[in-house]
Amino acid sequence: MYETWEELENSIKDCKKCKLCKTRQNIVFGTGNKNADLMFIGEGPGADEDAKGEPFVGRAGKLMNLSFGIVGIKRKNVYIANVVKCRPPQNRNPEDDEADACLDYLRNQVVLVKPKIIVLLGSVALKNILGKEYGITASRGKWFEKNGISYMPTWHPAALLRDENKKADFINDLQLVLDRIKVE
Numbered sequence: 001m002y003e004t005w006e007e008l009e010n011s012i013k014d015c016k017k018c019k020l021c022k023t024r025q026n027i028v029f030g031t032g033n034k035n036a037d038l039m040f041i042g043e044g045p046g047a048d049e050d051a052k053g054e055p056f057v058g059r060a061g062k063l064m065n066l067s068f069g070i071v072g073i074k075r076k077n078v079y080i081a082n083v084v085k086c087r088p089p090q091n092r093n094p095e096d097d098e099a100d101a102c103l104d105y106l107r108n109q110v111v112l113v114k115p116k117i118i119v120l121l122g123s124v125a126l127k128n129i130l131g132k133e134y135g136i137t138a139s140r141g142k143w144f145e146k147n148g149i150s151y152m153p154t155w156h157p158a159a160l161l162r163d164e165n166k167k168a169d170f171i172n173d174l175q176l177v178l179d180r181i182k183v184e
């Protein structure tokens with residue numbers, strides 16, 4: 001566990017802990033306010049994120065930004081990261097060995113950010129952070145407490161692109177978060 005962002009970011013620079021290093025263009029470390037009360041955890045970079053080195057800059061990210069605007073979250077005030085920092089080929093889900101190899105980076109990010117609330121975007125984030133026994137359909141929109149942090153699982157923004165009906169749930173879940181914490 002590194003005590004500074006500089007050490008942590010240096011430690012990941014040439015990461016070869018899993019096979020995703022062979023196909024990545026860029027490591028997508030994380031972005032936003034490093035002292036945020038509110039943190040978002042996604043699954044892993046897609047093609048746009050891989051190209052830019054920044055999380056949630058593609059279609060799903062644009063929809064997430066739009067939803068942030070509706071409820072009044074400013075992207076620059078929250079911290080955003082993923083379970084895996086390198087793009088899984090063909091946007092497949094990260095495999096267990098890849099997530100296991102990468103999770104220490106995310107845990108270290110959480111320790112450094114010290115968020116009060118973490119929004120888990122989709123099933124991969126939920127299962128890797130709270131446990132494999134949780135399912136996103138049953139868990140979304142509910143609060144979970146672990147190690148002094150409140151967790152709100154919700155749909156992954158990409159799921160909203162496939163199913164319009166999930167948009168209202170997503171906004172609802174973000175609103176629950178804002179009711180608990182006011183992020184300027």
Ligand code: URA
Pocket residue numbers: 042043044045046049054055056057058060061082158
């Ligand atoms: N999907 C994710 O889970 N993370 C990103 O950064 C982009 C798309």
